[in-house]
Amino acid sequence: MRLQAVGVRLGYGDRVIVDGLDLGIEAGTVTTIIGPNGCGKSTLLRALGRLLKPSGGEVLLDGKRIDRMPTKEVARILGVLPQAPTAPEGLTVADLVARGRHPHQTWYRQWSSGDEAAVGEALAMTGLDGLGERPLDELSGGQRQRAWISMALAQGTDLLLLDEPTTFLDLAHQVEVLELVRRLHGEHGRTVVMVLHDLNLAARYADRLVAMRAGRVIAAGTPHEVLTEPLLAEVFDLEAKVIEDPVAGTPLVVPVGVRH
Amino acid sequence: MSTAVTPVRPPASGRPRSARPRPSLVLAGLLGAVAVAAVLSVMVGARPVPPADVWHALTGPTGTENDIVVSSLRVPRTALGLLAGVALGVAGALMQGHTRNPLADPGLLGVTQGAAFAMVAAIMVFGVTSLYGYIWFGLAGALVASVGVFALGMAGGGRGGPTPVTLALAGTAVSAFLYALTSAMVLMDEQAMDVFRFWQAGSIAGRGADVAWQVLPFVAAGLVLALVNAPGLNTLALGEDVARALGQNVALTRTVGVAAITLLSGAAVAACGALAFLGLMVPHLARPLSGPDHRLLLPYSGLIGAAALLGADVVGRVVARPGELEVGVVLALLGAPFFVALVRRRKPLRL
Numbered sequence A: 001m002r003l004q005a006v007g008v009r010l011g012y013g014d015r016v017i018v019d020g021l022d023l024g025i026e027a028g029t030v031t032t033i034i035g036p037n038g039c040g041k042s043t044l045l046r047a048l049g050r051l052l053k054p055s056g057g058e059v060l061l062d063g064k065r066i067d068r069m070p071t072k073e074v075a076r077i078l079g080v081l082p083q084a085p086t087a088p089e090g091l092t093v094a095d096l097v098a099r100g101r102h103p104h105q106t107w108y109r110q111w112s113s114g115d116e117a118a119v120g121e122a123l124a125m126t127g128l129d130g131l132g133e134r135p136l137d138e139l140s141g142g143q144r145q146r147a148w149i150s151m152a153l154a155q156g157t158d159l160l161l162l163d164e165p166t167t168f169l170d171l172a173h174q175v176e177v178l179e180l181v182r183r184l185h186g187e188h189g190r191t192v193v194m195v196l197h198d199l200n201l202a203a204r205y206a207d208r209l210v211a212m213r214a215g216r217v218i219a220a221g222t223p224h225e226v227l228t229e230p231l232l233a234e235v236f237d238l239e240a241k242v243i244e245d246p247v248a249g250t251p252l253v254v255p256v257g258v259r260h
Numbered sequence B: 001m002s003t004a005v006t007p008v009r010p011p012a013s014g015r016p017r018s019a020r021p022r023p024s025l026v027l028a029g030l031l032g033a034v035a036v037a038a039v040l041s042v043m044v045g046a047r048p049v050p051p052a053d054v055w056h057a058l059t060g061p062t063g064t065e066n067d068i069v070v071s072s073l074r075v076p077r078t079a080l081g082l083l084a085g086v087a088l089g090v091a092g093a094l095m096q097g098h099t100r101n102p103l104a105d106p107g108l109l110g111v112t113q114g115a116a117f118a119m120v121a122a123i124m125v126f127g128v129t130s131l132y133g134y135i136w137f138g139l140a141g142a143l144v145a146s147v148g149v150f151a152l153g154m155a156g157g158g159r160g161g162p163t164p165v166t167l168a169l170a171g172t173a174v175s176a177f178l179y180a181l182t183s184a185m186v187l188m189d190e191q192a193m194d195v196f197r198f199w200q201a202g203s204i205a206g207r208g209a210d211v212a213w214q215v216l217p218f219v220a221a222g223l224v225l226a227l228v229n230a231p232g233l234n235t236l237a238l239g240e241d242v243a244r245a246l247g248q249n250v251a252l253t254r255t256v257g258v259a260a261i262t263l264l265s266g267a268a269v270a271a272c273g274a275l276a277f278l279g280l281m282v283p284h285l286a287r288p289l290s291g292p293d294h295r296l297l298l299p300y301s302g303l304i305g306a307a308a309l310l311g312a313d314v315v316g317r318v319v320a321r322p323g324e325l326e327v328g329v330v331l332a333l334l335g336a337p338f339f340v341a342l343v344r345r346r347k348p349l350r351l
Helices: A041-048 A071-075 A093-099 A113-125 A141-154 A171-188 A199-205 A229-236 B023-043 B051-059 B065-099 B111-126 B131-160 B164-188 B190-201 B209-236 B240-245 B250-272 B277-290 B294-319 B327-343
Strands: A003-012 A015-025 A030-034 A056-061 A078-081 A159-163 A191-195 A208-213 A216-221 A238-244 A251-258
Touching (some): A015 A041, A041 A191, A078 B240, A093 A113, A093 A141, A141 A159, A199 A251, A216 A229, B023 B051, B023 B294, B051 B065, B065 B164, B065 B209, B065 B250, B065 B277, B065 B294, B111 B131, B111 B190, B131 B190, B209 B294, B277 B327
Parallel strands (some): A078 A159, A159 A191
Antiparallel strands (some): A003 A015, A003 A056
């Protein structure tokens, strides 16, 4: 297990969103968390990435309690890309990606050739080489999202958490970002955990799905095991037909209507 | 009229857009501007002193009247202007960086009203009469007020330290409260009123060398903290979650930043009065040269702050001869049109 939540209780202030949840992420897998709005999937991802401290239970990274590790050390193992991040005006793609090297820098050693190489590699991996000097504001939505992923890649971690990396993107750009995730996993053996809303894309690009509702994990397993008609009814209150995706052979959800 | 539609082209692509000047050139240029402003500040004044006499006063004073004017009035005034300008410029850039708000000024932490309240209270309650004494009280008031604001912001911000919003709200509330107390006191005490209204206008005149020495350690400590804070501020500019993900200790970065802002703006405001407006303007002049990198933005802002404060002070000495206009008044008169231009920019600035 690379990353593990053991009996975590999560919330903001007095409001508890997730209570007593267990989840394990195995090395070299792409895991996608799905569930209706407000079910706690982003909250869970934030806790796995130590952006949110559990009020009960613990999160283990490679078997060690993540909140007891120095945060900079965690940042060299685990990269997190929050939902819809914003950058200051005028920041160029290369500037942004360079800031991903922060965990490898100290106040007396700001920039090294190793940093330079990692930034170049991250730009190449996301197909942004040549766009380094462009301000982020001038890019298309898909390019901008790839630039942020590139920043997380420059961090040089083999574990990546992505919170809704496809939000606000059109279908073509969503596929573009998810193809990148698949390459990161396939060619570079990275472990990826993401939150996605689109069930069909989730089924196509994930090894494992985790379905949540009201702060609990309802089902976890392969897309075929999880995306069933009874489960969709239970998790989303959705009446749907599940057929085979004619392209990928993964489950394809065709909604019928909302159950009342 | 033609109905042909011209296709809207995206901005020229592929071409490197990094048109920012090299840091070494900018630094040289800004240092030059500060030097020019400092020289003018020593040369120009209500009393015309020939350049030869200024040189004489600086190199080997023999106690002539011009020597005294230059060494006991103009040099300390210039030194204080340099210190306060650097301090307010850097504090303004820090403040806007930490709040991610282009309209934030260092006064937002309550330093201005804290200093005003403590000075007026010192006059009324303790009967302090010396300028030197006011400034110690002003400094203490600025520090206490901003620590109070920080504590209130912390209480509202929860575990991750104070958030920019809770800080701004706490700062506004504390400032309004202190302003009310100060107003009530100056209405009751004529002497306090007299000191207060001159202090509020903002001036670096008639302070003497001891005042510059008095604030120097605070400004120096603030500048060190500011430089340490710069890389952390760069990651915070991407949002708190991204900063945390990159291994930044957000609460510590905020605390160091607030400490730096407090020391810098507290010292400047206590010694020179309500000049926090300078801290609002200067980063907007520095940003086109530096881009969003705080490791450049902070030093550039400091130098521009010093040049602007000294330049405005010189203007104030010239326009109302034989009298003088307070530098705070000049800054506001020149700064307001600048701000109108900023607001009229095509799109709102996002930090």
